[in-house]
Amino acid sequence: MQGPGNFDISRRDVLKLGAAATAAPLVAKAQQGQAVDTPVVAAVTLVVNGKTHSLKLDTRTSLLDALREHLQLTGSKKGCDQGQCGACTVLVDGRRVVSCLTLAVMAQGRKVTTIEGLGTPAKMHPMQSAFVKHDGFQCGYCTSGQICSAVAVLSEIEQGIPSHVTTNLEAAVQATPIEIRERMSGNLCRCGAYSNIVDAVSEVAQATNKVRT
Amino acid sequence: MRPFSYERAATPAAAAASAARNPGAKFVAGGTNLLDLMKLEIEKPAHIIDINDLTLNKIEATPDGGVRIGALVRNTDLAADTRVKREYPLLSRALLAGATGQLRNSATTAGNLLQRTRCPYFYDTAQPCNKRDPGTGCSALQGFSRQLAVVGSSDACIATHPSDMAVAMRALDATIETALADGTSRNIPIADFHTLPGNTPHIENGLKPGELITAVTLPKPPGGMHVYHKVRDRSSYAFALVSVAAIVQRDGSGRVALGGVAHKPWRVESAEAELPRGAKPVSERLLAGARPIRDNEFKLMLVQRTLERVLLDARSAA
Numbered sequence: 001m002q003g004p005g006n007f008d009i010s011r012r013d014v015l016k017l018g019a020a021a022t023a024a025p026l027v028a029k030a031q032q033g034q035a036v037d038t039p040v041v042a043a044v045t046l047v048v049n050g051k052t053h054s055l056k057l058d059t060r061t062s063l064l065d066a067l068r069e070h071l072q073l074t075g076s077k078k079g080c081d082q083g084q085c086g087a088c089t090v091l092v093d094g095r096r097v098v099s100c101l102t103l104a105v106m107a108q109g110r111k112v113t114t115i116e117g118l119g120t121p122a123k124m125h126p127m128q129s130a131f132v133k134h135d136g137f138q139c140g141y142c143t144s145g146q147i148c149s150a151v152a153v154l155s156e157i158e159q160g161i162p163s164h165v166t167t168n169l170e171a172a173v174q175a176t177p178i179e180i181r182e183r184m185s186g187n188l189c190r191c192g193a194y195s196n197i198v199d200a201v202s203e204v205a206q207a208t209n210k211v212r213t
Numbered sequence: 214m215r216p217f218s219y220e221r222a223a224t225p226a227a228a229a230a231s232a233a234r235n236p237g238a239k240f241v242a243g244g245t246n247l248l249d250l251m252k253l254e255i256e257k258p259a260h261i262i263d264i265n266d267l268t269l270n271k272i273e274a275t276p277d278g279g280v281r282i283g284a285l286v287r288n289t290d291l292a293a294d295t296r297v298k299r300e301y302p303l304l305s306r307a308l309l310a311g312a313t314g315q316l317r318n319s320a321t322t323a324g325n326l327l328q329r330t331r332c333p334y335f336y337d338t339a340q341p342c343n344k345r346d347p348g349t350g351c352s353a354l355q356g357f358s359r360q361l362a363v364v365g366s367s368d369a370c371i372a373t374h375p376s377d378m379a380v381a382m383r384a385l386d387a388t389i390e391t392a393l394a395d396g397t398s399r400n401i402p403i404a405d406f407h408t409l410p411g412n413t414p415h416i417e418n419g420l421k422p423g424e425l426i427t428a429v430t431l432p433k434p435p436g437g438m439h440v441y442h443k444v445r446d447r448s449s450y451a452f453a454l455v456s457v458a459a460i461v462q463r464d465g466s467g468r469v470a471l472g473g474v475a476h477k478p479w480r481v482e483s484a485e486a487e488l489p490r491g492a493k494p495v496s497e498r499l500l501a502g503a504r505p506i507r508d509n510e511f512k513l514m515l516v517q518r519t520l521e522r523v524l525l526d527a528r529s530a531a
Contacts, residue, residue: 039216059219059261062248082249086315095289095318101248102319105219106241106263149315156314161293164309164449169298185449186313 042105048073049117057104064088066104067114075115075144079188086187089145089152090114096152098186115144118151126207127151130200138191146187150201153183154208175205214251221263225392225427228264233394233423235260240425242285243319245312246328253338255329255345269427272297278433281390284323284426288378289314291322301431303439303458307381310443313450323426326379326389326406327418330372330476331452332361343369344414354506360452363505363512365475370414371506374407374477375452381441383478384458384470388430394423400430407477414476437462438527443472444519455515461527465489469520471499474512492521 040059045052048071055070064081067073067090076099079087083101090099091113119125127147130136137143157173165182166173173179180201181194189197222228232238237259241247250256269283272294280301282291291297292308312320334340334352341349353361353371361371387403407418420426437460445451453473461467467488470480484498496517505513 037216040218042219059217060214060251081252083245083316086313089315096315097319098245098315101243101245101316103219103241103244103248103261106244106265153314156289159293161289162298162305162309163314164306166309169302169305170295182449183314186315 044105044108046071046104046107046112047110048112049114055104059103059105061104062100063090063092063102063104063107063112064099066107067099067112073114073116076148077141077144079142079145084188085142085145086149087142087145089148089187091148091152094152094155096149113148115148118147125151126204127200130204131197134196134200134203135193136197136200137189137193142187142189142191146184146189146197149184149187150180150197150204153180153201154205156183157205175202177202180205215254215257215259217258217261219261219263221266223266225264225267225269225425226396228262228267229392229394229423229425231260231262231423232425235262236422238262238423240264242321242324243287243316245316245320246324250329253336255336255338264425275430279431281428281430282322283428284321286322288312288317288320288322288325291378292317300434301381301385301439303384303441303460304378304381304431306439306441307377307456307458310441310453310456311377322378322429325376326382326426326429328375329417331375332372333357335372344372344410347413347415358506358508360454360473361509362475363509364479364500364503365409365477366504367410367412367414369412370410370476372410372414372476373452373473374417374475376478377441377443377453377456377472379403379407380456380458380470380472380478382429382431383480384460384468385431385435388432389426390428390430391420392425392427393421398427403429403478404480410476417476435460435468437467438530440523440526440530442519442523442526444515455512455519457516457519457523459520459523459527461488461524461531463531467527469495469499471516474500474516488524492517492524496520 041056042059044055044057067076076090077087079085081100083098088099089096092110119128127150157175162169163182165178177198180198239258240262242264269285271283273281275281288308292305298305334342335344340352343351351370362373383403389401389406392398439460441458443453443456445453456472458470468485470478481499484495487494500513
């Protein structure tokens with residue numbers, strides 16, 4: 001695998017471009033610091049759900065577009081594409097991030113986990129099962145992001161990371177409904193399935209002893 | 214988004230030198246307030262210097278009893294740091310009041326300081342904005358200004374600085390360490406770091422071309438009760454209408470900084486002498502010369518009432 005920092009970057013006159021690319025006049029300017037009008041392509045190695053993929057991507061490609069348009073992992077959804085809705089939440093090196101505000105080239109060599117990597121229809125992740133059981137969705141568009149986020153929320157609580165509603169910064173954190181609501185505030189659900197989502201996350205938290213009963 | 218070339222810098226000096234060679238370059242760390250602006254073509258870097266490989270992600274003790282926070286320490290990790298929670302809880306509280314879990318996992322210490330305003334007219338490329346396109350005018354003055362500045366503003370710009378973290382750092386007397394393109398470094402007190410809009414609202418800080426933030430240092434813990442109170446239109450994930458960061462000692466003395474009211478974290482040291490006399494005289498000094506407009510005049514009373522609440526909280530916790 002290529003090490004970080006080792007990039008094969010080239011400018012091409014004609015490119016097969018992904019969703020991130022817009023029609024741009026193909027006039028290259030040689031001088032450094034001048035506006036680049038020609039798309040720049042970089043070789044990127046992404047490790048997604050345990051599989052290594054070597055891609056050639058326009059540098060503008062977000063991690064979300066790389067996953068959806070180049071790797072056909074369409075579970076992660078594009079809601080706002082501005083980091084405000086959370087529908088594109090994935091795990092990078094185990095931490096939840098919004099993949100729309102991460103460049104694919106920045107994810108070089110990092111371990112990306114999407115909803116497809118958490119579970120399958122035949123072998124669902126406990127969080128997926130809990131969302132089904134508690135009806136934690138209506139249209140389903142935000143659900144992949146909600147589930148990826150929720151899995152990370154319980155991990156953050158286990159690591160003792162406090163939140164805005166944590167009363168004592170230095171005490172162990174409990175996965176109470178108010179903690180779950182605050183920690184899930186970056187995942188919007190226009191259908192308004194929030195109360196069922198909290199029930200689903202709470203059940204997984206209790207099953208894995210992340211809350212005192 | 215405009216095309217850009219991309220590199221990963223290996224050292225702070227190399228990053229600064231590359232940025233100085235490429236006037237259209239931008240550093241990227243978390244990317245959470247660069248990529249959104251690039252998608253709107255408000256930021257149009259021709260070259261991106263990824264600094265995530267730099268070893269600037271440690272939180273270390275300093276010889277004088279303070280703490281040195283690497284530029285790349287993620288907001289989540291800074292808020293959850295054992296020593297920060299115990300000795301600088303104001304900073305943890307401010308960080309946790311901002312953004313979301315996903316964004317705090319990506320956003321860095323340096324990037325948080327360099328956030329651009331969330332003024333709706335800065336983001337709306339169909340509207341004039343002196344910050345985005347110098348000389349075009351300020352749409353906010355006659356527009357929807359509920360979120361915007363009441364103090365330190367100008368006829369050219371009434372944008373606010375959106376950071377919560379920076380407000381706590383202002384109260385904690387932080388110093389910003391940088392690396393310059395010529396291989397030297399310097400320390401900038403946070404009071405002098407962010408600038409007021411004046412006639413040049415597109416300039417938001419005193420960084421020189423290519424200058425890279427490498428760390429933020431905090432002096433030894435100030436003690437006292439730390440309270441950060443943020444008032445916003447939603448109970449989570451919203452920018453401040455007003456926020457108050459306060460450190461209150463048992464004898465009633467202390468420090469106060471405000472967020473959501475100005476182009477920079479707002480602190481007036483001379484106002485702090487009034488703290489033993491309560492929120493009203495402190496607020497009056499803090500907001501002397503304020504220039505509110507129709508939609509944000511409420512912030513003047515909101516500052517006083519929020520400070521009153523903060524002082525009560527500090528006293529009851531003491």
